[in-house]
Amino acid sequence: MTLALQLAIIVGYLVLALAIGLVAYRVADRTAEDFYLASRTFGTIVLLFTTFATLLSAFTFFAGPNIAYQQGPEWVLVMGLMDGIIFAILWYVIGYKQWLLGQNHGYVTLGEMLGDRFGATWFRGLVAGISLVWLFPYVMLQQVGAGTALTALTGGAIPYWAGAGLITVFMILYVVLAGMRGIAWTDTLQGAFMLVITWVALLWLLAVVGGPTSATAALEAEAAQHLALGSDYYTPQWMLSTAITIGFGVAMFPQVNQRFFAAGSRTVLKRSFALWPILCVLLFVPSFMIGAWARGLDVTIPEGGNVLPIVLAEYTPVWFAALVIAGAMAAMMSSSDSMLLSGSSYFTRDLYRPVLEYRSDIQSISAQREDFVARVGVVVFATASFLVSLVNPATLFELGDAAFSEFAQLALPVLVALYWRRTTRAGMTAGILASQLFYLASLFTAIVPSSYAGWTAGIVGMGLGLVGTVGVSLVTTPAADEERALYFDGLRAD
Amino acid sequence: MRHLQLVGWLAVAVVLCALAIPWFLWDDARTVAGIPLWLWWHIGWMGLASVVFWLFSRRAWGLGIEPNGTTQTGNVTSGTGTGTDTDTGGDQP
Incomplete structure (x- = not known):
């Protein structure tokens, strides 16, 4: 019953997404700008929710509540500071400036914007290349996650390669068809769905256990230290390092950064900017508190199990728990499809096109041709990351896990370039390469430590990039x- | 005047970041209505941040980015030929 229901809900979601993709395909122009940026036409709700849904992966539903269960709910504070405040400020400081530049010069990618300013195609390729190196393993992790979830859901009836393969084929079909517009429309539905379902889950749980006061009393009896702010796990240095690196990393993640270009108007940017903190607190408080309160409830969480689905299965009807799992799967996929699209745009615009123009002496490629190449790029990117995921490479897993801190290394050089005229190409190259190499070395070698008096290598690397x-x-x-x-x-x- | 405004808003941004986590309640385990006091602070603070961001978008949008800072008049010319009026527009959801 549960299995059939869960599968039906997931298949239902896929069909709905494809239908939305078809509608988006019908209204789209056949140009690369439309495919990548929906011709810069997003309204407030669509921009807000597509950024929101893209940003939140399965972390909000699985890993986040798990940490709250084991260590206490302080992650809410880290998430609020990083996404609700730091990212919102960057939304203005980086996002609005990027949007203006995009309006003036027609930029589609970050590399394009920087390459133009610093007068070098190779510099543009460098930024795109670094971004793709980090994006690739992160996309792979999402495929692995979705594939594993399908395998677990069907009790092994669908093997991993088939599950991940199925998800990959669906994503290719969907992204190639729908482009940015279709992705943003499904994201909007999905973001609203996640918000509603999380609140219903929290209220349902609280109604069953007798309200927040008794839930907290139960938690106090089981793990009183979880109610006090701070612990050996949540130190001030760690909380600040995490919030700052991830907050800045998010702004440089291709699928988020590219959305800065896609706003329809200044008013859209203003409204989404003001709504951002509220949206974050509305989602994170319920999802993390479910995880935290679960500690005091009478449920056993097996080693490596996810808290949220187990608690919901215990306290809410089967169909509801299934709906939440479908929501989590959808969250994973909504991040992946946006990453795929952005990865393809970085590849075609900043690496493929400049090389082609250089070799064949063509000054520009027609919009239709670029649109076609962009779609081929999606197929190549997704297929490659799927094939690599089958080999199970440990190094790539490590890279994917560290993706936010890696992207954060790009943020400060970009900020300096945006606001300081004296910035030179040599300075940018030095800052970017130094921080990237430093962070890589901290991940893979023993020479560079990963912690500095409680501060992470990610934040030290950012400082190095700035200097x-x-x-x-x-x-x-x-x-x-x-x-x-x-x-x-x-x-x-004017 | 513009300079003062810039410094003022920068200070506001720093304070918003600095107190999103209530450091002064460190180790405090008091709860109100079943929710830790420090979480109540955070919820309130995020609401305040929203109001402050809204005020900024009304009064000082463009500060530090556009030469005149005033965005109520004039549009950015579009170099791409996609949409000319940048203050309104966008797909409706």
Whole structure:
């Protein structure tokens, strides 16, 4: 009963998503700008929810509540600070400026924007290349996650390769068809669905156990230390390091960064900016408190099991628990499809097209042709990450897990470039390479430690990137083809 | 004047970040209506952040980014030919 119901709900979701994709395909122009950015037309609700759903992966439903169960609910504070405040501020500081530049110059990717300012196609390729190196294992992790979930759900009836393969084929079909517009529409539905379902789950649980006061009393009897703010796990250094690196990392993640270009108007950006903290607190408080309160309830969580589905299975009807699992699967897929699309755009626009233009002396490729290449790019990217996931490479898993901190290393050099005219190409290259190499070394070698008096290597690397960019810019002169005024004078509102 | 405004808003941003986690309630385990006091603080703080962001978007949007800072008049010219009026528009959900 449960299995059939869960499968029916998941298949139902896939069919609904495909239908939305078809509608999006029908209204779309056949241009790369439409495919990648929905021709920069998003309204407030769509932009807010597509960014929200893209940002939240299975973490909100699985790993997050698990940590709250084991260590206490302080993660809510970290999530609120990183997503609700730091990312919201970057939404203005990086996002609004990027949006203006995109409106003025037609940029679609971060690499394109930086390559133009610093006058070098190779620099554009460097930014895209670094982003793709980190994005690839992260997409792979999502495929692995969805494949494993399907296998677990069917009790092994669907083997891992078939589950992950099925998800990959579906994602390719969907992304190639729907493009950014279709993805954003399903994200909007999904974001609203996640919000509602999490609140219903919390209220349901509280109604059964007798309200928050008795739930907290039970938690106090089981693990009183979870109610006090802070612990050996949640130290101030760790909370701040995590919130800062992930908050900045999110802004550089291709699928989030690209959404800065897609807003329909300034008003859309303003409204989403103000609504952001409320949206975060509305989702994180219920999902993490379910995890925290579960500790005091009479449920056994097996080693490696996920708290949320087990608690819901115990306290709510079967159909409801199944709906939440479907929501979590959908959350995983909504992040993956956006990443796939952004990965393809970085690849075709910043690596493939410049090489083609250089080799064949063509000044520009037609919009239709680029649109076609973009869709082929999605197929190549998804197939490659699926095939690699079958080999189970440990190094790539480690890279995927660290993706947010890796992207955070790009943030400060980009910020400096956006706001300081004196920034030079040499400074940017030095800052980016130094912080990337430092962080990589902290992951894979013993020479560079991963903790500095409680602060993480991710945040130390960010500091290194900042110092490198500013320091080298100060002692170098700009190359002749750099356009130093591009990010400043071009923004006059006339 | 613009400079003062910029410094002021920067200070507001720093305070918003600094107190999203109530450090002064460290180790405090008091609860109100079954919810830890520090979580109540955080919920209230996020509400406050929303109001502050809304005020910023009304009064100072463009600060530090656009030369004049005022966004109520004039549109950004579109280099892509996609949409000309940038203050309104966008797909409806």
